[in-house]
Amino acid sequence: MKKAILLTLVLAVVAMMAVAATPIKIGAVVPLGDITGDQAAKAMRLAVAEINAAGGLLGRPVELIVIDDELKPEKGAAAIEKLATVDKVDFFVGGMGSSVHLAQIPVMKRYQKITIWIGAASYLCENAVGPDADWYFHLHPWDYQQGASYGLGWTELAEAYPEIRTDRIFLAYEEGGFGTASHESYVALQRLAQQGEGAWAAIMNDYMGVSFKSAALGGGDYRAMLQQAKTYNPDLFIWAGYDADALPMLQQAKEVGFAPEFFVGAPPGWPAHFGDSPLAEGVTLYGMWAPTINKVSPAAEHFYNAYIEMFKEEPATYFAPLGYTNIYFLAEGIKAAGTIDKAPLINALEKVEYASPIGEVLKIAPSNVIKHQGFTAQKILQWQGGEQQVIWPLELKTADPTFPFPSWEGR
């Protein structure tokens, strides 16, 4: 009898040790050839390293498996399939690109593992996920939330600085899916504004959108579009394109003598050393994070320093702190739930409040369609002296806005 009890105890200890040694597996899908995916993956590795150094989660180590989707929908979908069947991960995290995510969502629905996604802003993705996917958490603001947050931002800026006007808005949009979706959302916002509704109601009177071919897609001649913008004479000139368009567009704006009141760029990332160019001074941008947030957020400062120490490079895209947030948000949920079982973990994640390096506290709330949406707003930033300064939200402000856009003379 004693032998049987001893044997049972030994087996129980061995089993517990085996479970404790089994890592919690997180499967990430990101485009590693792109800076957004590369830096997000690095930030995820940093978070996992920190968590493991602190003893792991529930006494178990955390393992991160990263697959490169090359921003290709078919590869993104295949990556989810592999993570579920070959690597047998416990959770899915990632990733960038709405078109890639649209291909991944049906596969995710098949496995219904808890998924925390930091990119893919198109409302089409939200519709594809649907209202019943309680296992799905989306951290990046949806496109319509971004549009509304910009409206709120410009309204508050106009209140804080009465000389700022945004009556006439010109959107230069790249002719692909990203730019066209931006144009459509501005058309919808203007329609609402004309009816006295929406975040732009008090500040947008007139709107014009003109497409251009992005340098990233073989274009790069913006002069015809800039001539039209110059004729329109907007208060707010916004371009929705890619990082490859940033400097050539400014160069050509200087060439045609176009200097609007605000020159706003809304690409997903910025070219290397953009801030060093004299043309960058005074360019306004939309984004979720900038290194200057370190001044007002200890979480941002910790992330920034730890990232540089580990990778010997500066995080240059907001997908870096988002990637870090991606892992920590999940970790906080697991700690609160005390298990990785699905139902209690979903409940715990719904209640997590995580002070993220983005600068805000991450909390989950429903959006138009899904139950679990994280951040709902972007920030308005501005290049000043080679750095991105936060000009809105006013409570996170790191500098006053430079207004109007500096003249091209001497640049």
Added chain:
Amino acid sequence: MESISFWKKYKNILFLILLIVAVAIWKPHAAIYGLQRGSLYALAGLPLSLTLGIVGIMNLSHGDFLSLGIYIVYMFSVNTGMDPLVSILPVFILLFLLGAGVYKLTITKVLKAGHLNQLLLTFGISMILLEVMNLIWTSRPRSVYVDYASSSVTVAGVRFGTYEFLYVVFAIAVLIGLQLFLKKTRLGQASFAVGQNPRGAKIVGINTSFVYLIVFGISVAILGIAAGVMVPRFAIFPSVGSSYTMKSFCLVAMAGLGNLTGILISGIALGVGEAIVQSIPGYAGWSDIVFFGVLIAVIMIRSIRRPSL
């Protein structure tokens, strides 16, 4: 008689000048932008015409060699502070050596194989170049800032940039240089002969392998010239030159094989057509359709004129 032959010889150039003047009266910016960008298309298209006309290879890695040239110019600028226009000379030499090396190591192996094998090989080279650039420099765009690249003047109330007129100057200079090379040098004449009839050229003692090597090297080297003038105005990323493969091929198809002057005329004509469409509010997205539409129309007109072909 003389006036008829003059008309025959220069009718395309005269037609192009008339087109530019007419567009300049209607839409001055479209004429200027079209002339500038069209010349750049021609500058990138001339070496492809040379390769296709003499070596007989459709080089699908054409645009990627251009991207590589752009990165080399960038590296010269970042590491030595050299002006992109000055770096044209060393980049020309480096790309010549690279082109000759790639030819010797790979292209020679498929010269006698079918066109499909040649296409697959150059497609493979294109992929390798693209990935190597991605690995070394990543996909994040870079740039070289020179203040003169965004300088402008105002003439008769029309403000326009002056830098891109360098594209016109370089395209004409490269065209003249190639014409002189092909007509006035022994190697050029040998190249011309090889392009016309490789077997005959070999029989009369021309070293066709050497000619192919030099011509392929020169073709890649000319892309270094295009790279040097492009860098001050373009974002630098691995696929920056990719679209020039198809555009260059269109120009060759439009101008006809071996017609170097036709490349310049076609490039400018297509550039002006593109600029006109871009200048019409709401129709900028149609410019590519115009580009390829004009190409299809020209090829169809040619085939109707020469039904026996």
